[in-house]
Amino acid sequence: MKEKKSYLLGSLLLTIVIVTSQLWQPKVLQNIFIAIGNDDKDAVMTLGVKLLAIAAMGLLAGVANTLISAGMARDVSASLRKDGFEKIQTFSFSNIEKFSTGNLVVRLTNDITQVQNLVMMILQTLLRIPILFVGSFILAMMTLPQLWWIIILLVVLVLITVVGLFGVMGKHFGMIQKNLDSVNGIAKENLAGIRVVKSFVQEEAEAERFEEVSNKLTKHTIIVGRLFSIMIPTFTLISSVAIACTLFFSADLARVDLEVIGKLQSFIQYLMQIMMTIIIGGMMTMMASRAFVSLGRIKEILETESAITFDEENGQLIENGDVSFNNVTFQYDGDERPSLENITFDAKHGEVVGVVGATGAGKSTLAQMIARMYDPNEGSIEIGHVDLRNTKKENLRESVALVLQKAILFSGTIAENLRHGKKDADCDDMVNASKIAQAKEFIDRQVDTYSGVVEERGANFSGGQKQRLSITRGVIGKPKVLVLDDSTSALDAKSEKLVKEALAKELDDTTTFIVAQKISSVVQADKILVLDDGKLVAQGTHKELVATSPVYREIYDTQKGKEVE
């Protein structure tokens, strides 16, 4: 908001105009009544025009202030959304896991909307409410000082009602917000996994799960509705009592002084303004307290520093694909024990390195660490003899391509997805890379070939096609190090063999890590790393490992048996 000083100044000036108009109108009306009492038609006309002018001035200022507040609120939320999204892009895997993706989405959408409302509210009411309250209070006191106790009584009654009702309402609003998050979360999860829901006939169970949170949401919404339905008659009652008391106790005064009839009008109007300011103030406090929680949640995103940082000025460039792990130990945040322990190995550039091990042995963790998705807790990882912590971001990302276990594509075209691997990839690059990944054939079958549409998450492609496209994206930039994390699992044996042969031929200078469940995927590798429960228990060629590593032989034997079956 500080960046928009002109908005702030404009809103401040307009607020002064609005408040002046609101405080002035009852006084003019009072004079009109007095003029009517004196049968002074000219004065009535002049004062009537004056009243209209003041009201019009207040109205115009109100419209202008609403426009300014809405503009400011829109700009603030747009810039928060942009900054928040850009910040999240810099987050490391561990940062994102800490927040969770669902939570980040709620912060970027719902929380920002809360802050947008807060900004609007601040500009429209924050200044106006206190000034109007104090002004109306003083003017009411000055108008009919004899009835001071009615003002005090009104303030006390309204305050008690506001604190009581809004206090309870605030709690339920909080619960509504929480349940709304759950409803959103369940709906999102359900829709993302609708195929699984249907194939396991989970529709009813899912509907029940949804209904449970939805009912909670309804319950709190009904309570808030009921409180609102009590609130309005309560305030009407308080104002009616205040007006009745005013009329009753001013009757004697009016008998003595006829001007009191005019004063009554403005006194009652000031009373109503006092009441409204307390109600709006209370509502504002309640909503603001929620919006401040949202603001805190957004601030948390903006102030979180990425767990992975790069030194763009003094960072070193990776010259070749030699990879070495030196005593690397790594533990995920929140895990009780390390996923990788004292891992040490070297791979020369151009080598093919297989990584095998049982489920949960740490293969994917190791794969991701080569691309510096996580930094080791102990030890170091070097590529091209540069510690990954001393590299430059772009250079590292160009040097190391990671093809993840789960092929993720973005909505757009095939070409746009492939260009994630190489910004300026031309047609030849795409054709060559898709040949390596055995993707060319099905891309050519698309009506628009490389301009073919990719739906959200690549929904219009089969699992094997998605994997081929993501391998294409990985190899298109001819990286120095290519990490294939179980990325050929959905390919048939023939295609997998062709991919490997093409990689060996076309990317012979690239160090290729092949993480695999199947030993058959890595038998030809120059070196195979055998992981067991986070430890590197053996390394060597297939032949050497069959002869020397019981863990490797056990995996090999079980898989051999399966193939025979």
Ligand SMILES: Nc1ncnc2c1ncn2[C@@H]1O[C@H](COP(=O)(O)OP(=O)(O)OP(=O)(O)O)[C@@H](O)[C@H]1O
């Ligand atoms: N993001 C994470 N947060 C916390 N713990 C994790 C995370 N990812 C993996 N782990 C833990 O680290 C260990 C190694 O997991 P990893 O995914 O590296 O195994 P893997 O050998 O690739 O298994 P698989 O063959 O089943 O893919 C497991 O015990 C797992 O629970």
